[in-house]
Amino acid sequence: MFPPMLLYLRAGKPESQRVGLWLPLFLVWLILLPIVLFVLALTILADVVLYLVGERYHHYTLLLLGCFGVLAATRGMTVRVYSSENVVDIDLV
Amino acid sequence: MSEDRARILNMLAAGKISAEEAERLLDALDSREPEKPAASVPAGPAIKGDPTPLLDALPKFLHVKVDSAEGEKVDVKVPLALVRSGLKLTSLIPSQAMDRINEQMAENGMSIDFSDFKPEDIDELIDALREMEVNIDGKDGEKVRVYCE
Numbered sequence: 001m002f003p004p005m006l007l008y009l010r011a012g013k014p015e016s017q018r019v020g021l022w023l024p025l026f027l028v029w030l031i032l033l034p035i036v037l038f039v040l041a042l043t044i045l046a047d048v049v050l051y052l053v054g055e056r057y058h059h060y061t062l063l064l065l066g067c068f069g070v071l072a073a074t075r076g077m078t079v080r081v082y083s084s085e086n087v088v089d090i091d092l093v
Numbered sequence: 094m095s096e097d098r099a100r101i102l103n104m105l106a107a108g109k110i111s112a113e114e115a116e117r118l119l120d121a122l123d124s125r126e127p128e129k130p131a132a133s134v135p136a137g138p139a140i141k142g143d144p145t146p147l148l149d150a151l152p153k154f155l156h157v158k159v160d161s162a163e164g165e166k167v168d169v170k171v172p173l174a175l176v177r178s179g180l181k182l183t184s185l186i187p188s189q190a191m192d193r194i195n196e197q198m199a200e201n202g203m204s205i206d207f208s209d210f211k212p213e214d215i216d217e218l219i220d221a222l223r224e225m226e227v228n229i230d231g232k233d234g235e236k237v238r239v240y241c242e
Contacts, residue, residue, distance in 0.1 A: 070178040
């Protein structure tokens with residue numbers, strides 16, 4: 001399951017043409033990938049050390065992957081706000 | 094009236110599916126019945142095969158729609174996969190942190206113990222949300238509708 005790749009934002013006035021903007025979130029994930037891999041390596045190391053020491057909780061890697069799963073689950077979310085002055089559409093694709 | 098037909102008509106009445114989708118589902122149900130001789134060649138159903146998996150599928154989105162009296166509208170669609178992932182995440186939170194979360198929730202009036210949620214209960218919870226529908230009509234004309242589909 002992948003995180004949302006694009007954020008589509010459309011805003012404007014009801015009576016005029018709305019301006020649409022595609023934000024490439026996949027570029028943000030690519031930039032964050034080295035940091036995430038570094039943190040993942042740290043959590044794996046921490047889990048191994050905690051397991052060897054005999055600590056009861058040694059699931060920081062699963063916790064990190066769970067957070068990634070929550071981020072991936074936001075795909076398909078839409079927010080639409082219509083008022084007399086503004087119209088805003090947000091889609092996570 | 095068969096149970097499947099009644100379920101489709103109830104979903105249409107509740108606004109969970111459109112008239113076109115209801116027609117397609119009913120056509121697919123009819124295609125399961127033995128064919129009767131007809132004067133003209135009928136058109137095939139839009140959905141071939143047994144539509145039961147479509148009807149029994151877990152809801153995928155939580156919809157929140159707000160219409161204010163001034164004409165403002167808010168429509169939010171949240172994937173239920175987010176609920177599923179969030180509940181799975183609660184089972185991975187360290188016990189000390191979970192105790193503090195439960196304390197804070199209780200102080201704010203929500204006495205829910207997230208450590209009681211089990212991943213195997215998630216599908217049952219989401220399936221139960223299928224029938225959930227909240228309709229609020231305010232005295233000033235505002236409307237709030239919350240449902241899953």
